Every structure is written in structure tokens, then in C-alpha cells.
Amino acid sequence: MDERATEQVGIIESDIADLDVQVAAGEIDSDTAARLRSRYEGQLNDLLSVAGEDDDVLPQEHETRTGIRRLDRRAVAGISVVLVAVVIIAISAVNALSGSTTSGVQGLASDVVTGQGTVDLSGVSNEQMESVVAENPEVVGMRLALARRYFEGGDFENALRHYFVILEIEKDPEALANVGWMTYVSGRPDVALGYVEASLERAPGSITATWFLGNIQYALGNFDEAAVALVAVVGTEGVPDDVRELAESLLRDMEGS
Structure with a gap:
């Protein structure tokens, strides 16, 4: 070709x-x-x-092709960050539910609808969760937990499918940030920027979204904006060493540019 x-x-x-x-x-x-x-x-x-x-x-x-060459070095690091960044995503397994623990698909579906159960998802398969959200499409908490599973596992296609449904219901900051990150990794930092900025408008203290923003601004060549975000990441207590080291590496790279 x-x-x-x-x-x-x-x-x-x-x-x-x-x-x-x-x-x-x-x-x-x-x-x-x-x-x-x-x-x-x-x-x-x-x-x-x-x-x-x-x-x-x-x-x-x-x-x-244009836009991908520049992302090559960070995309490799970025894919690994999809795994390590989840350490600093402080979100409960199902943030919309409360009450007693249940098990089984029927009990799970009932608790989702009534809001009467705190669901332990450790023994619930993706297929079971898919069944529940299909029967209860308006319940965001369960869908968010399922989308997060796919995202953390690197299954971006299914993660995006559920995050887009969530965003049609509400502008959830996690959904916005993670859609932005997946868009960035796919080679479209220009599109990703709007999602991550919208996430930070709704959750200004999110260090995960701030880390995403630093990478995206760097990819776009907006070094001043990237530096602000990356310095914030480096200076935040509890950030995983992998993330801090990558942020410091990008900052050094910009200093040498």
C-alpha cells in the first residue's frame, strides 16, 4: 500500500x-x-x-500515520498505566447500592432494582452483570462497575459500550475520564481532551483524571498545561511509584525540548 x-x-x-x-x-x-x-x-x-x-x-x-508516531513511546507506557492507575481510582464496587449482601443473579437483580442490598461482586461473572444491566438499563451503579471491570482488563470495546450508555444518563466523572483515556490511547488526544476536562470539572480532585490530562496535553504539545497536571501528580501523596516515575520522565522530557 x-x-x-x-x-x-x-x-x-x-x-x-x-x-x-x-x-x-x-x-x-x-x-x-x-x-x-x-x-x-x-x-x-x-x-x-x-x-x-x-x-x-x-x-x-x-x-x-500522523498522530500515532508521536504517541508510540507513551502509548506503550500508557497501556500499562491503565492497569496501575486503577490503584488510585477510589470508587466503591457499586456506588449506588446499600444494605445486606446477596448472591445469585436473581437476588442481584432484585437488589439492583430495590437498592436494598450491598452486592459483593467478587463472585459475580461479567456475564451475570451483563444480564442484570440488560434488565435494568437505568441503574448506573452496576453498569459503572461492569464498565470498570472491562476497562481495568483492557477490554476497551466493551468498556466504551457501557460508558457511553452511562454518559447518556449522566455525566459521570469516572466514565468521562476513562473514555478520555481510551480515546487518547487509540491515538486521538484531541478528542480525549474534552472528556478528561469535563471529568475534572465534575471531580476536580481526581488524581487519575489529572494524570490522564497530563499525558494528553503532552501528546498535543501543550507543555505548559501538561507540566501543571504532571507536577500535581508527582506531588500527590499515595500515587503509585510507577505513575510518579512516568510523570517525572515526561517532565524531564519537556525540560529538554
């Missing part, structure tokens, strides 16, 4: 990835998104067909 075709593929794929974000943000409706997705996918298939590529295989050189 030549350089021009590779660039076109990258642009179309980026446009496709943006559709769910735009729907969640209320910028376009789902019908418009579906029409655009069909058109973009048709254009993408045409390009890959001409290039002799399989429709399900991304061109290797796609990794070096």
Missing part, C-alpha cells in the same frame, strides 16, 4: 472511531452515525480491495 493510500485508510478509520464519541457527546444522532459508518466502511473496503489487502487486516504502516 502506497503512502497516500495508507494516509487515506488512517483518516477513514479515525472517522469511524470518532462516530461513537460524537454520538455520546450529542454531536450527531444514532441514525446519522449509522449512515456515516456505512459510507466510511464502504470507502475503506474499496481502498483495501484496490490495495490487495484483506478487509480485516490493517496495513502495518498504518501505525506510523
Whole structure:
């Protein structure tokens, strides 16, 4: 695949990835998104067909398209931070429920609806939680816990699916921050910035969102803003050593720029 075709593929794929974000943000409706997705996918298939590529295989050189090359070094670190950053996400397993502990899917569903149980999710599978949120789509707490599980496990597709539903119901700061981080890791710091800033407006003291913001501003070349966020992370007591060291590394990198 030549350089021009590779660039076109990258642009179309980026446009496709943006559709769910735009729907969640209320910028376009789902019908418009579906029409655009069909058109973009048709254009993408045409390009890959001409290039002799399989429709399900991304061109290797796609990794070096504009915006991705700059993220390479931090994206590797960023993926690991998805795992270590959860140490500083101080959110209870199900923040919307209270009362006695129950077990089993039927008891779990009942407690979700009535709010009468503190649910121990350690023995509850993702499939069981999916069943509960499908039957009770308006209950945010259980869906948030499930989305968090997917996020912490690196299953961004399912995490995004649930976080977008949550954001249609309320602008939850955790959902905003984590959608922003996943968008950043996917190579769109420009889109990610709005999500993380919105999260910090609702939860100004979130060190997790502040860490995300520092990385995103760095990727965008906004070094002054990045430094403010990263210095705050470094100076916060209880931040995991992995995160502090990465923040210090980015600060040194900016000083040398």
C-alpha cells in the first residue's frame, strides 16, 4: 500500500472511531452515525480491495500515520498505566447500592432494582452483570462497575459500550475520564481532551483524571498545561511509584525540548 493510500485508510478509520464519541457527546444522532459508518466502511473496503489487502487486516504502516508516531513511546507506557492507575481510582464496587449482601443473579437483580442490598461482586461473572444491566438499563451503579471491570482488563470495546450508555444518563466523572483515556490511547488526544476536562470539572480532585490530562496535553504539545497536571501528580501523596516515575520522565522530557 502506497503512502497516500495508507494516509487515506488512517483518516477513514479515525472517522469511524470518532462516530461513537460524537454520538455520546450529542454531536450527531444514532441514525446519522449509522449512515456515516456505512459510507466510511464502504470507502475503506474499496481502498483495501484496490490495495490487495484483506478487509480485516490493517496495513502495518498504518501505525506510523500522523498522530500515532508521536504517541508510540507513551502509548506503550500508557497501556500499562491503565492497569496501575486503577490503584488510585477510589470508587466503591457499586456506588449506588446499600444494605445486606446477596448472591445469585436473581437476588442481584432484585437488589439492583430495590437498592436494598450491598452486592459483593467478587463472585459475580461479567456475564451475570451483563444480564442484570440488560434488565435494568437505568441503574448506573452496576453498569459503572461492569464498565470498570472491562476497562481495568483492557477490554476497551466493551468498556466504551457501557460508558457511553452511562454518559447518556449522566455525566459521570469516572466514565468521562476513562473514555478520555481510551480515546487518547487509540491515538486521538484531541478528542480525549474534552472528556478528561469535563471529568475534572465534575471531580476536580481526581488524581487519575489529572494524570490522564497530563499525558494528553503532552501528546498535543501543550507543555505548559501538561507540566501543571504532571507536577500535581508527582506531588500527590499515595500515587503509585510507577505513575510518579512516568510523570517525572515526561517532565524531564519537556525540560529538554
